[in-house]
Amino acid sequence: MSASYSDLLKNRNYRLLFSGQLLSQLGDAIYEVGIVWLVYRMTGSPAAIGMLVLCQTVPFLVLGLIAGAFADRWNRRLTMIVTDALRGAAMLYLVLRYLAGGLTLWEVCLVAVVLTSARAFFHPSLRAVLPQIVRREELLLANSLSESAKRICKVGGMLLGGVLMAAEQVEWMLWINCISFFLSLWTVWQIALKRAERAEHAERSERSDQTIFADLLMAGKEIRKERAVTFSILLSSLGLVASAGMIKVGLPLLAGERLGGEGDTYGLLMACFSVGMFASAALMKKLARLHILTMVGIGWSVYGIMFGLLALSPQLLIACLAVGIIGCAHFLTDIPVTTIIQQKMPLGRMSSCQSIWATASFGSESIGVAIAGPVLASLSVTACFALGGGAMVALGLLPLIILRKSGQNKLDRRTCAE
Structure with missing residues (x-):
């Protein structure tokens, strides 16, 4: 039976999860913009903003x-409920302290630590719950749509966060994020996973005497046993090293130095990137017929070709189109990896495997950004886009060459839709 977006949205559990995370993401985005401006208004210090970012990252x-x-x-369902409750309570404290007056930087940073720490537990639980809600062949579309x-x-x-801060409606920015966590909590509370939860309880009881690090080692062994999962994580991690720094550091320089724009030009390019990511959902149903590594390889190849186009310093319209296609390709390099982990890893170690992938992804992005600064200082921005594009095309062609030589995907004979 083929999967479709309409079938997904008919699934009550998925519809609840989808709507709750949508509201939570909206609240987070408003807060992400607003809290930076609030800290700057409170302190007038760039160092204070740096401290806030540090507290949002280190946990x-x-x-x-x-x-x-x-x-x-x-x-896992209870973990999601408790972490949403913690995040909602932390935001409630923040908004009440702001309304009472006297809110301090250390309180904002403490809340940032709580939010990031809770998110570290929430997201692997969320990704592990999804295979219990939708069919295997629906996972790629479910991840893509969400x-x-x-x-x-x-x-x-x-955009709304910027408007609220410009209108000096700080309390609304804080209230919206606070309420979004409690709405997310309510939607997770309504999800029914009783049968799966009983099975998980039995699995947890069997390994209660093991250490956490032993669990992580076992999760690593599970990943290594599935060569397709190992290769997908490695491929995407290397790609992020080559791409993340150019997106986060190189693109602003390209907007200013080559396109002759200001912050508004960079904002337009990033909007095109996000629209491209959204548009990729329309392609997933057709692309689901491809082998997982073929999809990831195509994603990085397209990514690299568009980087090469940006290296030619095109007109703004062409640059917007290229960045939009990059956004679309970005989903092809990310969503399939999450999906193949959900499809192939055992349910009892699903959250650990997702955390390993998330940590590899975060670490690769950080390395890419750290490398991009010195490289961009030494070479021109166009040369850096050309080099990065070449590296990603080569990386994308690697799995395609392997599959062609073998005559079939020996690493993973199944497609995402099977």
Whole structure:
């Protein structure tokens, strides 16, 4: 039976999960923009903003791996409910302190630590719950629809956050994010997973005497046993090293130095990137027939070709089109990896495996950004886009060459739709 978006939205559990995360993403996006401006208004210090960003990042570096292992031991649905409650309570504290007056930087940073720490437990639980809600052949479309819709909510939320801060409606920015967590909690509460939860309880009881690190080692072994999963994670991690820095550091330079624009030009390019990610959802149903590694390889190849086009310093319209296609290709390099983990990893270690992928992805992006700065300082922005594009095309062709030589996908004979 073929999967479709309409069938997905008829699934009550998926519809609840989808709507709850949509609201939560909208609230997060409004908050993401607003809290930075609030800190700047409170302190007038760029160093304070740096401290806020640090508090939003470090907890994931510390908890990213072990959070998934804990989520595998706990009731995942309950984990999602508790973490949403913690995030909602932290935001409620923040908004009440703001309304009372006297809100301090350390309180904002403490809330940032709580939000990021809770998210480290929430997201691997969310990705592990999805295979219990939809059929195997629906996973690719479910991930694609959820992530693309959340991307559009993020763009809209950032715009709304900017409007609210310009209108000095800080309390509305805080209230919206606070309420979105409690709405997400309510939707997760309504999801019915009783049969699956009983099976998970039995699995958790069997390994209650193991350490968390032993669980992570076992999850790593599960990943290594599935060569398609291992190769997909490795391929996408290397691609992120080559691409992340150019998107986050190189694109603003391209907008200013080569396209002759300002912040508005960069904002337009990033909007095109997000629209491209949203548009990729329309392609997923057809692309689901491809082998998983073929899809990832095509994604990185297209990514690299568009980087090459940007290296030619095109007109703004062409640059917008290229960045939009890059956004579309980005989904082909990310969503299939999440999906193949959901399809192939055992349910009892699903959260740990998703955390390993998330940590690899986050680490690769960080390395890419760290490398991009010195490289862009030494070479022209067009040369950097050309080099990065060449590396990604080569990376994308690698799995396609392997599959062609073997005559079939020996790493994974199934497609995402099977």
